[in-house]
Amino acid sequence: QVxxxxxxxxxxxxxxxxxLTCTISGxxxxxxxxxWIRQPPGKGLEWIGYIDYSGTTNYNPSLNSRxxxxxxxxxxxxxLKLSSVTAAxxxxxxxxxxxxxxxxxxxxxxxxxxxxxxS
Amino acid sequence: DIQMTQSPSSLSASVGDRVTITCRANQSIAxxxxxxxxxxGIAPKLLIYAASSLxxxxxxxxxxxxxxxxxxxxxxxxxxxxxxxYYCQQSYSTPLTFGGGTKVEIK
Numbered sequence: 608q609v610x611x612x613x614x615x616x617x618x619x620x621x622x623x624x625x626x627l628t629c630t631i632s633g634x635x636x637x638x639x640x641x642x643w644i645r646q647p648p649g650k651g652l653e654w655i656g657y658i659d660y661s662g663t664t665n666y667n668p669s670l671n672s673r674x675x676x677x678x679x680x681x682x683x684x685x686x687l688k689l690s691s692v693t694a695a696x697x698x699x700x701x702x703x704x705x706x707x708x709x710x711x712x713x714x715x716x717x718x719x720x721x722x723x724x725x726s
Numbered sequence: 727d728i729q730m731t732q733s734p735s736s737l738s739a740s741v742g743d744r745v746t747i748t749c750r751a752n753q754s755i756a757x758x759x760x761x762x763x764x765x766x767g768i769a770p771k772l773l774i775y776a777a778s779s780l781x782x783x784x785x786x787x788x789x790x791x792x793x794x795x796x797x798x799x800x801x802x803x804x805x806x807x808x809x810x811x812y813y814c815q816q817s818y819s820t821p822l823t824f825g826g827g828t829k830v831e832i833k
Contacts, residue, residue, distance in 0.1 A: 651813065651824055651825070651826050651827050652770065652813055652815075652824040652827075653824070654821055654822040654823065654824070665820050667820075667821040667822075668727075668821060669821070701769055701770075703769075708775060708776075708779075709757075709775065709776040709779065710757065710758045710760070710775060710776045710817050711758075711817035711822070712760045712772060712775045712776075712815075712817060713760075713762075713770070713772060713815075714772050714781070716769035716770060716771075717769065718768075718769055719769050
């Protein structure tokens with residue numbers, strides 16, 4: 608059974624960099640799109656971006672200049688860095704596995720990690 | 727960006743009711759639509775992919791239909807565990823986008 612688990616600080620100061628890691632267990636890291644998705648409290652879902660098994664990335668243009676997603680296959684982990692954060696970046700951050708079953712979809716999700724941006 | 731507009735944003739229904747949620751894309755996305763269920767405080771769960779295919783393990787009372795710009799999620803007989811928020815999502819092009827959500831509440 609595939610399991611994803613987010614980890615990282617729950618509090619980040621404004622203008623600093625948010626860093627989260629997702630650890631993958633129970634599955635093969637190849638042939639998938641490893642994504643980050645966020646959800647501000649009480650609001651909807653926003654796709655941040657993904658990295659595939661070859662290291663190719665694709666980011667949401669709304670965050671493009673501030674986002675870096677990286678993959679460490681030796682540790683079965685992928686990470687998110689979001690720079691210059693503001694209160695608007697306060698959200699639950701989910702890591703998710705993107706698969707292509709007929710069409711691209713998110714079939715496994717982490718439990719989510721609440722990150723609050725505040726001084 | 728492709729915008730996904732869901733309606734209604736919320737609805738009240740009773741156990742046993744037939745519930746229909748719609749999602750409209752602002753351009754054709756063929757069948758590149760997925761549906762997710764999110765219960766309070768829990769990560770979303772995939773219900774329907776490619777507009778009408780039922781994800782493994784999802785009860786058959788859930789069904790999806792549509793293509794092009796208009797999509798529908800139907801719950802044939804609402805059960806207590808179905809009270810949740812439902813999101814559509816397009817995977818036709820990046821940035822991948824979600825609808826605003828439909829909250830299904832108990833009447």
